[in-house]
Amino acid sequence: MDPRTTSRRNFLALAAGLPVAAATLAACGSSGPSSTNPSASAGGGGASAAAGGGASYWTLTGQPQEAIRKATVDRFNAANPGSTIALTMFQNDAYKQKIKTALGAGQAPTILWGWGGGGLKSWVDANQVEDLTPWFDSKPEIKNKIFPAAFGAATVNGKLYAMPGETVTPIVLFYDKRSFEKIGAQPPQSWGDIMDLVPKFNAKGIAPFSLGGQSRWTNMMWLEFLFDRIGGPEVFQAAFDGEKDAWSNPAAIQALTEMQKLITAGGFVKGFSSVTADSNADQALLYTGKAAMMVHGAWTYGNMKASGGDFVTGGHLGYMNFPGVDGGKGDPSNSVGNPGQYYSISAKATDAEKETAKKFFETAILDLEEQKAWIGSGNIPIAKGSDSLISGADADWLKFQYATASGAKSFVQSWDQALPPTQAEVLLDSIAKLFQLSISPQQFAANLNAVIGK
Amino acid sequence: MTAPPAVRRDRSAVSGGRSGSLAWLVVPALLVFVVFAVVPLFGVLYLSFTRWNGISTDIQLDGLNAWKAVLADPQLPHSLLVTFEIMALSWVAQTPLSVLLGVFLAGSQRYRGVLAVVFFIPLLLSSAAIAITWKALLDPNFGLGAGLGVPLLQQDWLGREGLAVAVVVFIVSWQYVPFHTLIYQGGVRQIPRSMYEAAELDGAGRVRQFFSITLPQLKYTIITSSTLMVVGSLTFFDLIFVLTAGGPGDATRVLALDMYKRGFMANLMGPASVIAVILVLVGLLLALVLRRLGGTDPNESMLEGA
Numbered sequence: 109m110d111p112r113t114t115s116r117r118n119f120l121a122l123a124a125g126l127p128v129a130a131a132t133l134a135a136c137g138s139s140g141p142s143s144t145n146p147s148a149s150a151g152g153g154g155a156s157a158a159a160g161g162g163a164s165y166w167t168l169t170g171q172p173q174e175a176i177r178k179a180t181v182d183r184f185n186a187a188n189p190g191s192t193i194a195l196t197m198f199q200n201d202a203y204k205q206k207i208k209t210a211l212g213a214g215q216a217p218t219i220l221w222g223w224g225g226g227g228l229k230s231w232v233d234a235n236q237v238e239d240l241t242p243w244f245d246s247k248p249e250i251k252n253k254i255f256p257a258a259f260g261a262a263t264v265n266g267k268l269y270a271m272p273g274e275t276v277t278p279i280v281l282f283y284d285k286r287s288f289e290k291i292g293a294q295p296p297q298s299w300g301d302i303m304d305l306v307p308k309f310n311a312k313g314i315a316p317f318s319l320g321g322q323s324r325w326t327n328m329m330w331l332e333f334l335f336d337r338i339g340g341p342e343v344f345q346a347a348f349d350g351e352k353d354a355w356s357n358p359a360a361i362q363a364l365t366e367m368q369k370l371i372t373a374g375g376f377v378k379g380f381s382s383v384t385a386d387s388n389a390d391q392a393l394l395y396t397g398k399a400a401m402m403v404h405g406a407w408t409y410g411n412m413k414a415s416g417g418d419f420v421t422g423g424h425l426g427y428m429n430f431p432g433v434d435g436g437k438g439d440p441s442n443s444v445g446n447p448g449q450y451y452s453i454s455a456k457a458t459d460a461e462k463e464t465a466k467k468f469f470e471t472a473i474l475d476l477e478e479q480k481a482w483i484g485s486g487n488i489p490i491a492k493g494s495d496s497l498i499s500g501a502d503a504d505w506l507k508f509q510y511a512t513a514s515g516a517k518s519f520v521q522s523w524d525q526a527l528p529p530t531q532a533e534v535l536l537d538s539i540a541k542l543f544q545l546s547i548s549p550q551q552f553a554a555n556l557n558a559v560i561g562k
Numbered sequence: 563m564t565a566p567p568a569v570r571r572d573r574s575a576v577s578g579g580r581s582g583s584l585a586w587l588v589v590p591a592l593l594v595f596v597v598f599a600v601v602p603l604f605g606v607l608y609l610s611f612t613r614w615n616g617i618s619t620d621i622q623l624d625g626l627n628a629w630k631a632v633l634a635d636p637q638l639p640h641s642l643l644v645t646f647e648i649m650a651l652s653w654v655a656q657t658p659l660s661v662l663l664g665v666f667l668a669g670s671q672r673y674r675g676v677l678a679v680v681f682f683i684p685l686l687l688s689s690a691a692i693a694i695t696w697k698a699l700l701d702p703n704f705g706l707g708a709g710l711g712v713p714l715l716q717q718d719w720l721g722r723e724g725l726a727v728a729v730v731v732f733i734v735s736w737q738y739v740p741f742h743t744l745i746y747q748g749g750v751r752q753i754p755r756s757m758y759e760a761a762e763l764d765g766a767g768r769v770r771q772f773f774s775i776t777l778p779q780l781k782y783t784i785i786t787s788s789t790l791m792v793v794g795s796l797t798f799f800d801l802i803f804v805l806t807a808g809g810p811g812d813a814t815r816v817l818a819l820d821m822y823k824r825g826f827m828a829n830l831m832g833p834a835s836v837i838a839v840i841l842v843l844v845g846l847l848l849a850l851v852l853r854r855l856g857g858t859d860p861n862e863s864m865l866e867g868a
Contacts, residue, residue: 212620320808321721379702381810382720389704398703529615533828537812544723544811 109558116174122365139322162192163218163457163464170196172485173274176478184472191464203458211236216454218461219468224261224270224450225348234266237452241267250470255440255490257519258338258448260341261526265349268452271469275487276513277406277446279329282562283426283496284419287400292420296401299337299366299433304377309400315377318399320385321336324338324536328405331521332444334363339431341518348526355553363547366433371543386417395419398413403430405445406509410486427505428457429512443516446525448490488513534559581829603842610835630830638837641820641843642811644727648816649795651731652738656791657784659739664746665776678747685740693804696733720806730802730814734795742787745834749783750776785856789849817841 159256167177174197185192196217198206203221210216210408215237220226231237246250250271251259283295291312296302302316307318320326335343339359347354354360370376377399383389389407394397395416400409413420432440453465472478474491482489483497488509495510513519524532538555541547547555613624632638667678682693699706700719707715720726753776763773799818802808808815808823815823817837825834 303755322807377703378760379718379721382697382700382702382718382726382806390702393703505719529827529829533823539824541811544809544813 137506139191153554162194163461163468164194165219165221166196166203166210166217168203168222172481176481176485179481180472180475180478181468183475183477184468187471188464188467191460191467193464193468210464211454212549214456216328216456217260218454218457219465220452220454222270222450223525224272224448225521226528227533228262228270228450228452229264230528231452232495234268236455237269238455238457238462240269240271240453244268244431247470251359253474253491255448255492255514255516257443257513257516257517258490258518260345260522261447262450268284270452270471272490274489275446276448276490276509276519277488278443278509278512278519279332279430279445280443280512280518281401281403281430282394282395282408283401283428284394284399284411285424285426286397288426292313293377294506295428296431298431299334299436301431302375303370305371306370306373307533310374314397315399316375316401318390318393318402319376319379319380320383320390321376321381321540322538322544323337323385325522326385326390327539328406328523328536329405329444330367331363331539332523333403333430334433335365335438336358336442336444336518336520337430337438337440338363338366338436340437340439341520344520344523344526347560348509352560353553353557354560355556356550360553361449361549364552367394367542368451368545371545373374381540390468391415395425396452409505413502427508433441439517441519442513442520443512443525444520444557447513448552449518458513531556582669588752594638604838606835606838606842609831610839612832612835614831616828619853624832627835628830632833632836632840635833636677636842637812637815637820641817641837642817644812644814645796645816645818647727648730648798648814649792651727652734652795653806655731655735656739656742657788659735660742660783660787661746661777661780665750665772667743668750674860677843681743682740689737689800690804692737693801694727694735697805703737710840710862721810723810726806726813730798730805733801737801738791738794742791745790746780746783749780753779782856789852792848792852794844796841796848808850817844837867853859 130186165181167175177197178195181193206217207220207222211231211234220231220237222231228237253277254272258276260267262268262270262272281295287309288295291305291308291314293305293308296305298441306316319330332344339357339362343354343357343359343363346357356430361519377383377393378520383393385404388402388408388411390402391412392415394402395412409420409425411424419425426490429440434440451465453462457465474489477487478496479491479494481496483506486502487507488494488506490513492514494508495514498510500506520526524536527535534555538547542549543551594861609621610628611625612621613627614621663681667674668679697720702708702716702718702721706716707713707717717725717755719729757775757779758771761775766774797818798816798821800814802814802819803822806814808819818841821834821837821841824830824837
């Protein structure tokens with residue numbers, strides 16, 4: 109029951125427990141396109157008589173995800189003895205390298221597991237993955253089964269190149285109910301409320317917001333919300349799509365300006381730029397009552413529960429979606445964070461293999477058993493209706509996460525994950541300087557405009 | 563690096579059968595040096611003319627583009643400035659302290675021996691451990707200042723630009739002063755007693771003795787220690803990386819850190835290699851200048867009048 113396990117930042121820690129494990133399944137050898145059942149191909153691969161229906165699938169090790177992924181494949185293979193899937197699992201970093209090499213050498217598996225966003229875009233740009241838009245159009249029931257917001261990071265240039273799956277981790281606004289009682293105020297309903305709360309908390313010696321500023325991506329979460337609430341998801345999408353001068357959008361400049369206003373007003377804990385998120389010091393500021401609010405990933409709940417004494421169990425922790433900005437274009441139900449994980453189909457695969465992969469997507473991914481397994485591990489699967497499976501001590505929290513993720517019309521993927529590494533580094537660097545007030549919003553925009561498309 | 567500059571001049575004198583037969587002695591060291599220093603150096607030089615993301619097998623030649631990109635980037639002068647700033651400040655902070663401590667510890671009294679061991683302790687710790695410890699102590703919310711309730715210590719030590727640089731210089735000095743003290747202690751013990759005895763007879767006091775005998779006699783020790791400090795400060799990476807990660811903003815982003823960020827965070831191996839080449843050049847230049855400063859006349863005796 110540890111929501112932190114869904115964090116991509118903890119994948120490393122999780123995956124480190126196991127060496128590269130190759131779990132090949134019984135029916136298929138590891139020799140690629142299997143010819144064990146050429147006649148029984150249920151997928152109807154008419155054109156390729158020689159190739160069977162077997163497909164290969166590469167993904168990551170690391171519990172609890174590993175067991176759930178394997179169980180899903182096992183169920184599919186049991187139900188489809190004629191067109192089975194050979195599963196191979198890699199440790200996180202090994203996978204990233206292996207998949208690049210395999211794609212370059214034309215040895216990619218049929219099903220490629222990924223994080224969507226920038227990584228997926230690089231596969232699309234190299235013409236390595238299949239356009240799934242027509243398939244999704246022909247099977248609307250699949251699209252309807254999944255949170256609509258999960259499709260953003262699967263979309264490149266308006267086309268769908270991946271099937272979303274697994275779990276969602278939104279960024280939310282946490283607050284300490286005790287601090288709000290001390291100043292006799294209510295949690296903020298708008299950006300204006302936030303600015304009004306800042307002097308009130310400061311007067312009582314409580315920092316309005318905790319922030320692990322040295323980690324940089326922590327600051328980024330604020331901009332993700334402000335960009336969305338002020339200009340809507342289109343503002344960042346334009347930058348992601350590589351439109352010229354996308355970061356100079358007036359809404360972007362306004363968001364950056366508001367950000368600096370909050371910093372100047374003393375919105376963040378003293379010394380935030382030397383606090384790191386890796387040490388969980390930012391969470392400690394919230395649960396020790398030194399700060400009243402914190403914008404952070406849902407994965408921090410587990411640690412706050414474990415380390416915060418009675419902070420969580422005593423009902424002092426409050427949580428809500430980030431409020432709207434008055435006059436902003438973005439829908440306040442929108443969310444940001446980790447919208448899901450993604451499965452793509454290799455463009456080099458045979459038709460029969462592609463059919464098997466699509467059948468796997470349609471019948472096995474996020475079936476009821478898999479949903480139950482994800483909920484049981486403290487995660488929210490991106491399937492509609494999975495909230496009915498929630499129970500236990502953290503039910504309220506899980507239901508809130510479900511409501512936030514399922515209700516989001518747009519779910520912006522973490523920027524540093526969505527952008528290619530070169531742009532992501534400039535982004536994080538400029539964000540640190542913006543929060544240090546050493547560059548203006550216009551300079552920030554100019555820095556990032558300069559690396560668009562790199 | 564500390565070989566006497568007289569080598570070149572002496573070569574003609576010693577050349578001949580004897581040194582020829584012993585030349586093979588240099589082979590193991592030379593081999594290690596070539597394989598682990600010269601070859602990678604040329605590798606980096608080659609990479610600086612390429613375009614490579616560090617992962618793919620496809621390294622494309624890219625002409626001077628990486629050089630142009632780095633040289634036009636305002637980050638380079640800034641990183642150079644920060645590097646030299648930290649270098650100069652840590653030299654200014656360390657040298658007087660090390661000289662004084664070295665002179666003090668050169669005395670033969672027993673309590674000084676005990677103190678020498680105590681002073682030596684920071685040198686036994688790894689930079690990463692030092693950085694993590696200081697970072698925890700300096701935390702404005704949970705650190706030493708907050709714990710003891712001393713508002714003066716409760717500064718945003720690593721979050722304000724000037725302060726962060728000062729803290730880095732302080733911790734670097736704290737870590738390396740013991741090492742340089744050791745060098746000076748050795749240097750002071752080499753000075754002949756007879757010089758001090760003569761000075762005492764002439765009626766020179768402690769202070770006069772220090773400035774007229776000790777300091778001039780330590781000339782070469784100062785140059786050795788300064789070379790180590792200056793060239794060593796070019797490679798400060800671990801401490802700064804853990805302590806501030808180059809922040810706040812880019813206030814403590816020294817060249818080595820800039821190289822790492824470009825190469826391994828932004829996946830730009832070409833520009834990162836350019837920085838690496840610049841680092842090597844700056845280091846060689848500094849070592850050369852320092853040797854010139856000290857070695858004008860190699861035949862000059864330090865023991866004249868002793």
